[in-house]
Amino acid sequence: MKFNNGEYKLSINGINHWVKIEGYENKTIPLILIHGGPGGNHYNFERTAGRIISKERTVVYYEQRGSGRSDKPESADDYSIDLLVSDFRILKDLLEIEKADLLGYSFGGELALEIAYAFPNNINKLVLSGPSLMYSNIQYLVQLQGFMSVAKGSLLERMETILKENKSIEEKYNEVWSNVDTKTVDQLLFEDQSVAEQNRLLWNKSGLQNTGQMMKALYKNPPQVPLLHRLKKVGHETLLITGIHDRNTGLSVSKIIDRELNNSSLELFFNSAHFPEMEETEKFLRLTLEFLNTED
Structure with missing residues (x-):
């Protein structure tokens, strides 16, 4: 990897993207974190599960175009899955990462699958927490x-x-x-409303807002072939993590993804809704790190 620990603004497809590296000293395969939304950010994950993961793994945060601490494109329509995948490729090249693990949560899980589909030889393992299928009516x-x-x-x-x-x-x-x-x-x-309160306090403290612009634009520019119909071509070893009370992306969606993938396992969290990393943090960390630290 080219960069050491720290925060950076990297120009990708003409847009400055916020990037943060932690755990460089661990010298592991980089774990690139992909946030949800669409149009969300990593602020909460940085301050919860992320800070623990980076004690064992080299972690790369980046916030997608128009999201969080990254700049917005000039046009409100300048979003598509293809553009987000292209942004990721350039990010990987700028950081001189040959092969990466991906951890995507919510929409980030869906985007992680799109990236793995596009660059099968550059992705090692996938961790998908409450992934979405936004171009399916089931969502x-x-x-x-x-x-x-x-x-x-x-x-x-x-x-x-x-x-x-x-x-x-x-x-x-x-x-x-x-x-x-x-x-x-x-x-x-959230299943536990005390955790929901902690989450909202962090949201408010961040000062970051999701304008909804990316979601609207993504729905205007759907992939020619929905991800659901391409999942069988994603052969990466995949850990699916889902709260049984997930009312946002849903256990049923995770089960569909698990069924379609060729090399996946599904772990259920019995006291969690959409954010198991916050509602069952210890279990989330244990399963994620065991999965990532196990050699192929």
Whole structure:
């Protein structure tokens, strides 16, 4: 690897990307972390599971174009899976990384699979925590069902009305999201609401916001062939981590991905929703590090 520990701004496809390296002294295969959102950031992961992982592994954080501490592209439409994969390739080349492990969470798990599909010889192992399949209707259904399971009172009644409307599932999904409040989102994402509170405090402390721009643009520019139909060609050794209460991307999505991949194992977290690294941190770290530290 070319760079030592520290934070950097690297120009990738004309956009300055925030990059941080920790655990360089461990001299392991670099573990590149891929955040979710789309349009999220690594701030919380850095301060929870990431700081422990970097005690044993060489860790590379980077925030995707228009996300977190990276710069935004000039056009609001300048996002696509192909562009994100291209950004990753240039990042890898700039850091002089020949082969990397990937840890992707939420949408980052989906993007990690896209990267492994695009560069099979440059990726070693995959850790996918609560991965999404955003171009599949099942993703809409999982979240709609999730909101229905935690909503109460007038909000639940409003959701019932929305679901009866003569609209597409995407339109219903967007309308539900426009009606939910912070408490309901926390209940969707976390089983333990005390952990949800810790998470939101970190979100607020970061000062970083997801504008939603990337998600809108990605839906406008879908891959020609959905990832779901290409998963059988991803042969990397893969650890899938999923909370059984995940109401955001969902256990059913992880089971589909596990079924389609050729070399995967699925580990269930029985006290977690969408963020097992925060709700069952010790188990998350143990399984992730055992998987990464085991020689092929």
